[in-house]
């Protein structure tokens with residue numbers, strides 16, 4: 001049991017996902033209390049909450065539902081009281097030619113990765129600006145920098161997350177609120193479960209480190225950015241990609 005002072009509460013969107021869950025485990029180990037968001041996988045989130053409550057009895061953990069493709073997000077102020085950090089680790093891709101995507105599919109990807117998070121940040125801004133060390137982190141993607149055929153809209157929203165962080169970080173700089181993106185290359189998660197073993201082998205060959213990342217190797221950088229001592233790093237995108245693509 002840790003006697004260190006808690007840095008506060010983080011709200012982690014996509015906590016039921018592979019990267020989001022790894023982020024929650026690392027934040028909990030660094031004394032954070034956490035509100036864990038899920039969409040379809042309620043049981044996964046509840047199980048993680050139970051584990052974290054058992055392992056860190058002096059911190060607070062709770063799960064909450066939200067479909068972030070909906071324009072009306074959960075009301076953060078009313079629901080969570082005080083919090084110091086927002087982490088956006090939710091997301092899906094849509095693997096097809098740009099020309100075959102419907103307007104609705106394009107809209108949904110923008111809503112999930114960008115538009116709803118921006119609404120949530122607007123809701124949270126006053127509270128985050130009051131904190132000594134407010135934090136916003138997006139889990140972006142290397143594709144936001146280099147682009148990917150068959151994932152054109154996904155690349156566009158990931159690039160927009162990086163552009164948003166660049167600009168918004170400047171607007172709130174000086175208040176202690178930092179805004180950054182952790183942009184993975186390929187990570188061994190459910191999102192890549194559709195690839196065949198041949199495709200994965202070809203992918204591994206392209207990556208200088210010769211393997212996909214583990215979720216905790218992405219979570220490490222998110223949890224470091226949330227550290228109260230990380231005030232001087234803002235407006236950045238950290239490419240955690242095993243040397244791949246950039």
Ligand SMILES: NC(=O)c1ccc[n+]([C@@H]2O[C@H](COP(=O)([O-])OP(=O)(O)OC[C@H]3O[C@@H](n4cnc5c(N)ncnc54)[C@H](OP(=O)(O)O)[C@@H]3O)[C@@H](O)[C@H]2O)c1
Pocket residue numbers: 013014015016017018019020037038039040041042066067068069088089090091092093112139140141142183184185186187188189190191192
């Ligand atoms: N895996 C990779 O190779 C990779 C590479 C670069 C970037 N990323 C980014 O990393 C982030 C996390 O991905 P992951 O690999 O951890 O994928 P994952 O395991 O599939 O997790 C995806 C998360 O997004 C949530 N989600 C899906 N649709 C949602 C919706 N409509 N509303 C709210 N939440 C929704 C899921 O909730 P439920 O499970 O509860 O439905 C889950 O928590 C994403 O932003 C992804 O773009 C991943």
